[in-house]
Amino acid sequence: MMKSLKTLIGTLAVSLLCAGTATAERLKYGDYMPQGANEYSRTAEWMGNEINKRAAGKHSVTMLWGGTVVKVGEVPTAVENKIIDIGPLVTPYFPDQFPINNAIPFFWPQPKTQAELGKLMLKWHGEHPEFAAELAKYKLKLVSVRPLPSYGIICTKPVRxxxxxxxxxxxSYGIALPAMLEALGAVPVSMADVDGYEALSNGILDCSPGDPPLTVGWKWADVAKYYIDVPMGASWGHILVMNIDKYNALPEDLKKxxxxxxEDYLNEFLRVYAKSIEDTRAAWKANGKVEVIAFPKDDFLKATLENAKVQSVRASWITRATKAGMPEATAKKVVDELTK
Structure with missing residues (x-):
């Protein structure tokens, strides 16, 4: 009887252990950026660590950096096919695949701040199901957002x-940015940010748009010494996405x-970025490494906002969104909230 009881207890213990193990999740986050390279990768690392911390050892996230598993143009497909579970979708690189979620990149320049854009995107995802439905077509689900801060243009020569x-x-990239650059008389060159340093070093590019910390993170400020402070305003950057089937299969504690x-990641991202912008500008002022040129605001806005092609691009988003399934009234509401 005692032997049978011990056997029963042992079997029960193994069963409970296996049941606990079965609910443990090991998520994979894949990034094309090197670990610690900039605010994007540092806050992604914060998120991975924070998930591990909140899961208290029950679940974990493995961070895969530097394009070892996924390149920037491969992220949506890699998440869709479960090569990685979570990754950064750079929406302006996919304007045709994600027209609804590319609302903001069609409106450059525009007046909203980085924080305002982040809150708007989460609001739209909460109020208008078309945003989430577009991602779901590719088995993607929004985890959080990364609004771009106000951009300038870093150049190898002064622009006054x-x-x-x-x-x-x-x-350049996307649709609105090339139109804006052409309105200024420049020549847009389609290129991902990861290739910017070599192109600036070799004279393939004269300039690249970016915020101050981004120019340092990608080392553009090592080869381009003039930061043109133009009123482009903030814009839409990345959506952190997760495979929706993977998410739906998660235990409830990890889902929460x-x-x-x-909200938590967005707040951390905004906090880190605000400090980095302040620190970078202070360092430039102190060491003279980069000259910040205050470009005439009125001249910039007149050249861009009064340009027919720029206005055509802005108007085209409503058409794209309605073709993708969004009611026209909803699309117009999104535009009003973005531009006013």
């Missing part, structure tokens, strides 16, 4: 007037941790 922009080869990242 509109005439100085004429003929400059400037890194992931859900809490929506």
């Amino acid at each position: 007037t509109l005439a100085d922009f004429k003929g400059l080869r400037i890194r 941790i992931i859900d809490d990242m929506k």
Whole structure:
């Protein structure tokens, strides 16, 4: 009887252990950026550590850095096919695949701040199901967002007037940015940010748009010494996405941790970015490594916002969104909230 009881207890213990193990999740986060390279990768690492901390050892996230598993243009497909579970979707690189979630990149320049854009995108995802439905077509689910801060343009030569922009080869992507650069008289060159350093070093590019910390993180400020402070305003950057089937299969405790990242990650991202911008500008002022040129605001806005092609791009988003399934009234509401 005692032997049978011991056997029963042992079997029960093994069963409970196996049951506990079965609910443990090992998520994979894949990133094209090197670990610690900039605010994007540092806050992604914060998120991975924070999920591990909140899971208290029950679940974990493995961080895969530097394009070892996924390149920037491969992220949505890699998440869709479960090569990685979570990754950064750079929406402006996929304007045709994600027209609804590319609302903001069609409106450059625009007046909203980085924080305002982040809150808007989460608000739209909460109020308008078309945003989430578009991601779900590719088995993607929003985890959180990364709004870009206000951008300037870093160049290998000084740009002080509109005439100085004429003929400059400037890194570009998406649809609104090329139109804006052409309105300035520049030549847009389609290129991902990871390739910017080599292109600036070799004279393939004269300039690249970016915020101050981004220019340091990608080492553009090592080869381009003039930061042109133009009023481009903030824009849309990345959506952290997760495979929706993977998410739906998660245990409830881990689902809650992931859900809490929506607001918590955005707040951490904004905090880290604000400090980095302040520190970078202070360092430039102190060491003279980069000259910040205050470009005439009125000249920039007149050249861009009064340009027919820029206005055509802005108007085209409503058409794209309605073709993708969003009611026209909803699309117009999104535009009003973004531009006013």
